[in-house]
Amino acid sequence: MQQLSQSWYRAGESVGFVPTMGALHRGHMTLVEKARRENDRVVVSIYVNPTQFGPKEDLNKYPRPRREDLALCRAAGVDAVFAPTSLYPEDFSTWVEETVQSKGRCAVSRPIHFRGVATVVLKLFNIVLPDRAYFGRKDAQQVDVIERMVRDLDVPVKVVPVETVRDADGLALSSRNRYLSPEERKRALAFPRLLRLASQQKQPEAWLRQALRRVVGIKLDYVELANGRLCAAVWVGTTRLIDNRPVRGKR
Ligand code: AMP
Numbered sequence: 001m002q003q004l005s006q007s008w009y010r011a012g013e014s015v016g017f018v019p020t021m022g023a024l025h026r027g028h029m030t031l032v033e034k035a036r037r038e039n040d041r042v043v044v045s046i047y048v049n050p051t052q053f054g055p056k057e058d059l060n061k062y063p064r065p066r067r068e069d070l071a072l073c074r075a076a077g078v079d080a081v082f083a084p085t086s087l088y089p090e091d092f093s094t095w096v097e098e099t100v101q102s103k104g105r106c107a108v109s110r111p112i113h114f115r116g117v118a119t120v121v122l123k124l125f126n127i128v129l130p131d132r133a134y135f136g137r138k139d140a141q142q143v144d145v146i147e148r149m150v151r152d153l154d155v156p157v158k159v160v161p162v163e164t165v166r167d168a169d170g171l172a173l174s175s176r177n178r179y180l181s182p183e184e185r186k187r188a189l190a191f192p193r194l195l196r197l198a199s200q201q202k203q204p205e206a207w208l209r210q211a212l213r214r215v216v217g218i219k220l221d222y223v224e225l226a227n228g229r230l231c232a233a234v235w236v237g238t239t240r241l242i243d244n245r246p247v248r249g250k251r
Contacts, residue, residue, distance in 0.1 A: 001043075001080065001082045001127050001128060002126075002127050002128075002129060004080060005041075005043070005127075005128055005129040005130075006129065008040070008041050009129065013040035013041050014038075014039045014040045014041065014131045014132070015039055015040070015041045015042075015043060015128065015129065015130045015131050015132075016034075016035030016036070016038055016039030016041070016042045016043070016130060016131065016132045016133075016134065017035070017042075017043045017044075017045070017124070017125075017128045017130030017132070017133045017134070017157075018031045018032050018035055018042070018043070018044045018045070018133075018134045019044075019045045019047075019120075019121060019124050019133065019135075020044060020045060020046055020047075021046070021047065021048045021049065021062065021175065022046040022047075022048065022063070022064055022065070022066070022069050022083075022175070023062070023063040023064070023065055023069070023175035023178070024046075024068070024069045024072050024073070024175075025173045025174075025175065026165055026173055027136055027138065027164070027165040027172070027173035027174070028044075028136075029072060029076055030136075030162060030165045031134040031135070031136060031162050032044060032073070032076045032078060032134075033076065034134055034160070034162055035132065035134050035160075036076065036077055036078075038132060038160075039131065039132060041079045041080075042076075042077070042078050042079050042080075043078070043079060043080045043081075043082055043128050043130065044073050044078050044080075044081050044082070045081070045082040045083065045084075045124055045128065046066070046069055046081060046082070046083040047082075047083065047084055047087065047120070047124075048062050048064065049087070049116055049117070049120040050088075050116075051088070051112070051115070051116035051119060051120060052112070052113050052114075052115075052116030052117050052120065053113075053116070054110055054111070054112060054113070057110075058176075058179075062175070063175060063178060066083070069081075082124075082127065082128060087120065087123055087124075094119075095115055095119050096115070096118040096119045096122050096149060096153075097115050097118065098114060098118050098145045098148050098149050098152070100148065101114075101141065101144040101145045101147075101148045102114035102115070102118070102141075102145050104224055104226065105141045105222060105224050105226060105231050105233075106141050106222075106233060106242065107141075108222060109221055109222070109233070109240075114141070114142070114145050117142055117145060117146075118145055118146070118149050121133075121146055121149070122149065122153070122155065125155060125157050130157055131157070131158065132157070132158045132159075132160050133146075133157050133158070133159055133160065134160045134162055135159060135160070135161055135162065136161075136162050136163075136164060136165075137161050137162065137163050137164050137229075137244070138164040138165075138172050138173075138174070138242070138243065138244070139242070140226070140227075140229050140231050140244040141226070141231065143159070143161045144226070144227055146159055147159050147161075164243070164244075166192065169189055170189060170192040170193055170196070171185070171188060171189060171191075171192055172192060172241075172242075172243050174241065174242075176239055176240070176241070177239075177241075179237075179238070179239040180236060180237070180239055181237070184217070184236045184237050184239065187215075187216070187217035187218060187236055188218070188234075188236045188239075188241060190212075190215045190218060191212070191215075191218060191232075191234050191236075191241060191243060192243055194208060194211045194212060194215070195208060195230065195232060195243050195244070195245050196245060197211070198211065198230055198245075199230050199245035199246065199247050199248060200248050201248075204225065204230045204247050204248075205223050205224065205225050205230065208223045208230065208232060209223045212232070212234060217236065217237075218234050218235070218236055219234060219235040219236075220232075220234055220235075221233035221234055221235060221240065225247065228246055228247060229244045229245065229246050229247065230244060230245050230246075230247050231243075231244040232244065
């Protein structure tokens with residue numbers, strides 16, 4: 001992968017990169033389309049990164065529809081799909097740890113998550129050597145951590161955030177939505193609806209916390225205002241969903 005990217009670099013071609021864990025949907029493909037428009041070459045990585053999953057999380061059951069993913073990439077004009085089986089030598093011992101944006105929000109229930117994300121993203125940047133890398137705002141804290149890492153460590157990659165892509169019913173697209181039963185999915189819709197309403201309130205955090213506590217079938221994980229966005233996570237059955245919106249008067 002590195003050699004391929006270096007050959008593109010020598011030919012004066014720019015490289016756009018979309019890191020993913022696969023189970024690709026319209027959200028991922030929106031990042032791919034933007035990368036396609038803005039670069040000569042597009043690379044998608046598909047790697048379910050074990051170091052960002054906690055011991056009780058869904059690493060083993062995470063969906064891996066490899067053939068469908070490759071067909072979607074081919075149809076979207078992706079130049080290369082980088083899908084390694086493992087990125088970690090057995091005696092791997094070096095970590096990237098961002099220490100401010102990685103606190104609070106998702107890190108409260110997923111304490112090792114962002115160390116795994118920052119480490120794998122820097123590794124992938126070093127392998128793919130992109131000019132631009134595309135990340136979804138759906139994972140707002142991830143964008144904050146990556147932007148900070150890139151700035152702090154002088155990584156020569158332009159991070160391009162892309163707005164959240166939603167289904168017609170308002171639910172943010174996510175590979176984890178397929179865990180929801182039809183009944184759970186119906187119940188989950190209160191989450192994006194209340195988040196949108198909350199983002200227009202004077203006290204969005206308190207408003208959303210109270211509103212979500214009243215919804216049957218949704219268990220609140222956190223609500224937190226960070227960097228101008230109202231961010232939240234909830235449990236619907238055994239599925240954890242995250243979402244966020246810019247708050248009134250901010251971006
Ligand atoms: P994942 O495969 O879940 O790690 O996601 C790969 C990339 O796609 C990340 O940058 C995500 O933020 C982005 N992404 C996932 N879902 C969406 C969505 N609904 N809208 C926009 N970007 C998304």
